[in-house]
Amino acid sequence: MTPKDKPEQLRSFRWFGPATMRGFGHRSRMKQLGYRQEDFVGKPVIAIVNTWSEINPCHAHLRERAEAVKRGVWQAGGFPVEIPAFSITETYMKPSPMLYRNLLAMDTEEALRSLPVDGAVLMGGCDKTTPGLLMGAISMNLPAVFLPAGPMLRGNWNGQPLGSGTDIWKFWAERCAGTITDQEWNGMEEGIARSPGFCMTMGTASTMASLAEALGMSLPGASSIPAPDSNHVRMAMNCGERIVQMVWEDLTPVDLLTMDAFENAITVDMAIGGSTNAIIHLVALAGRCGLKLELPAFDRISRRTPMLANIRPSGAFLMEDFYYAGGLRALMAQIEDLLHLDCRTVNGRTLGENIAGARLIQPDVIRPRGNPVAASGGTAVLYGNLAPDGAVIKPTAADPRLLRHTGPAIVFRNYQDLEARLDRDDLEVNEDSVLVLQNAGPLGGPGMPEWGMLPLPKKLLQKGVRDMVRISDARMSGTSYGTCVLHVSPESYSGGPLALVRDGDRISLDVESRKLELLVSGEELSRRRAEWTAPPPTAARGYLSLYAERVTQAHLGCDFDFLRDNPGSTDPEIH
Numbered sequence: 001m002t003p004k005d006k007p008e009q010l011r012s013f014r015w016f017g018p019a020t021m022r023g024f025g026h027r028s029r030m031k032q033l034g035y036r037q038e039d040f041v042g043k044p045v046i047a048i049v050n051t052w053s054e055i056n057p058c059h060a061h062l063r064e065r066a067e068a069v070k071r072g073v074w075q076a077g078g079f080p081v082e083i084p085a086f087s088i089t090e091t092y093m094k095p096s097p098m099l100y101r102n103l104l105a106m107d108t109e110e111a112l113r114s115l116p117v118d119g120a121v122l123m124g125g126c127d128k129t130t131p132g133l134l135m136g137a138i139s140m141n142l143p144a145v146f147l148p149a150g151p152m153l154r155g156n157w158n159g160q161p162l163g164s165g166t167d168i169w170k171f172w173a174e175r176c177a178g179t180i181t182d183q184e185w186n187g188m189e190e191g192i193a194r195s196p197g198f199c200m201t202m203g204t205a206s207t208m209a210s211l212a213e214a215l216g217m218s219l220p221g222a223s224s225i226p227a228p229d230s231n232h233v234r235m236a237m238n239c240g241e242r243i244v245q246m247v248w249e250d251l252t253p254v255d256l257l258t259m260d261a262f263e264n265a266i267t268v269d270m271a272i273g274g275s276t277n278a279i280i281h282l283v284a285l286a287g288r289c290g291l292k293l294e295l296p297a298f299d300r301i302s303r304r305t306p307m308l309a310n311i312r313p314s315g316a317f318l319m320e321d322f323y324y325a326g327g328l329r330a331l332m333a334q335i336e337d338l339l340h341l342d343c344r345t346v347n348g349r350t351l352g353e354n355i356a357g358a359r360l361i362q363p364d365v366i367r368p369r370g371n372p373v374a375a376s377g378g379t380a381v382l383y384g385n386l387a388p389d390g391a392v393i394k395p396t397a398a399d400p401r402l403l404r405h406t407g408p409a410i411v412f413r414n415y416q417d418l419e420a421r422l423d424r425d426d427l428e429v430n431e432d433s434v435l436v437l438q439n440a441g442p443l444g445g446p447g448m449p450e451w452g453m454l455p456l457p458k459k460l461l462q463k464g465v466r467d468m469v470r471i472s473d474a475r476m477s478g479t480s481y482g483t484c485v486l487h488v489s490p491e492s493y494s495g496g497p498l499a500l501v502r503d504g505d506r507i508s509l510d511v512e513s514r515k516l517e518l519l520v521s522g523e524e525l526s527r528r529r530a531e532w533t534a535p536p537p538t539a540a541r542g543y544l545s546l547y548a549e550r551v552t553q554a555h556l557g558c559d560f561d562f563l564r565d566n567p568g569s570t571d572p573e574i575h
């Protein structure tokens with residue numbers, strides 16, 4: 001941190017200040033945009049990095065919010081410029097939006113690096129957007145505030161609250177079982193998404209917004225405000241005002257994102273029953289800071305952290321309720337003894353100062369310490385001969401009966417194979433079977449699609465079965481639930497042990513002892529390994545081939561190997 005007090009010290013002054021031919025060009029083009037010299041020369045230039053897109057309903061309000069940010073920037077004596085960034089829309093982007101998180105990170109880093117800006121407000125919220133923006137901002141390491149898009153309002157169907165994803169998975173199973181009519185199903189389609197904003201269950205979006213705040217990258221309380229709430233507009237304005245001050249203070253992401261800050265984020269992740277995807281994203285974010293965050297840290301913190309947020313899919317309520325109950329500040333106040341309260345945050349104060357006095361208003365939505373939703377955290381990390389580098393499971397979203405289970409494998413080579421055979425009458429499956437999906441990892445998917453909540457065979461649904469053990473190297477939507485072992489690493493596509501599983505092999509899952517074992521002799525596995533041949537490449541050209549060449553495995557965060565470490569990208573030369 002090198003605080004600044006003179007306009008000439010601003011990064012943007014390198015573009016706008018010099019009495020050179022290039023300086024002339026830079027100033028004249030701002031004047032072409034209708035600005036006066038005194039508007040932008042010697043003022044903190046703030047990039048409002050906006051992931052708005054007409055096909056991203058989670059970010060539908062972000063153009064309006066950018067105007068509120070601009071008001072704050074102007075009032076604080078800065079100069080705002082809105083810059084579009086790659087918009088990752090979870091619903092529509094195929095084969096997996098996860099493929100594009102690293103692209104958004106590169107887009108963000110390079111936009112900030114190449115343009116005359118001094119600081120950034122990062123606007124987004126749909127699942128991969130939050131980590132993507134933060135990863136890019138860390139690597140560039142200019143002062144930055146994350147502005148969460150906010151959760152949408154509760155869904156509503158016949159007066160019954162509906163939660164994004166979670167309730168659709170649930171009612172789809174009922175529909176497959178024949179207990180839901182067409183009319184009822186259509187009614188849900190009309191009522192599930194009623195406003196701008198991201199999924200309002202504790203899915204990946206709500207999780208990552210909460211973790212950005214816990215990391216100290218958002219203003220206190222920001223992550224819980226529903227997108228359409230007027231408080232969200234005022235929070236956006238506050239982001240604009242604060243980032244100008246941060247530029248003068250030279251308060252950058254790397255100043256805030258210490259290992260203690262990451263431990264705070266993991267603790268909050270466990271207390272909110274956050275999405276399993278958060279593990280991959282936090283590992284990647286830490287990697288951008290040059291910090292080595294490993295899976296055992298998640299398990300260690302999970303064991304000591306009670307889950308307090310009673311939010312679907314692991315609880316009963318929705319994010320709108322969470323906000324009215326006191327929001328993330330109230331939750332963090334309940335676990336303050338488990339947090340590093342001296343971590344600094346974007347508002348210049350410590351986490352402890354930010355949560356001081358936070359009131360818990362509805363103790364059924366945010367549980368007090370004495371009455372947790374679950375005694376320990378929402379995520380467990382498993383190891384064993386099936387996952388030498390780890391796998392994860394969300395026990396709070398699983399049927400407790402299955403957390404210790406041994407059963408015969410039914411193996412699907414890829415998702416097409418699953419779709420083709422799952423509902424066939426001759427599939428020899430029962431409720432004790434373990435469904436295994438191969439080739440759905442970072443390379444095999446590619447992009448580790450959210451296929452990890454494998455659908456259950458229709459004939460078992462019709463018999464009333466609602467959960468089974470499922471294992472894959474895929475991810476799972478944060479809104480999903482079930483006994484799903486995910487992120488098996490190394491992945492099957494690259495020859496990990498998951499590739500060697502065959503129909504009928506017995507697999508043992510024991511969440512309490514954190515074990516995932518394929519009960520096949522080492523000799524037999526060696527024989528199968530010798531017979532194994534690598535599948536064909538999933539990409540021949542373009543971005544996907546870069547992805548295939550340089551992406552890391554799940555336990556390393558699925559970042560590109562060449563983007564980790566060394567935060568603080570070099571500034572460009574100006575000639």
Ligand code: FES
Nearest residue numbers: 058126198199205
């Ligand atoms: Fe955007 Fe769920 S689709 S957060």
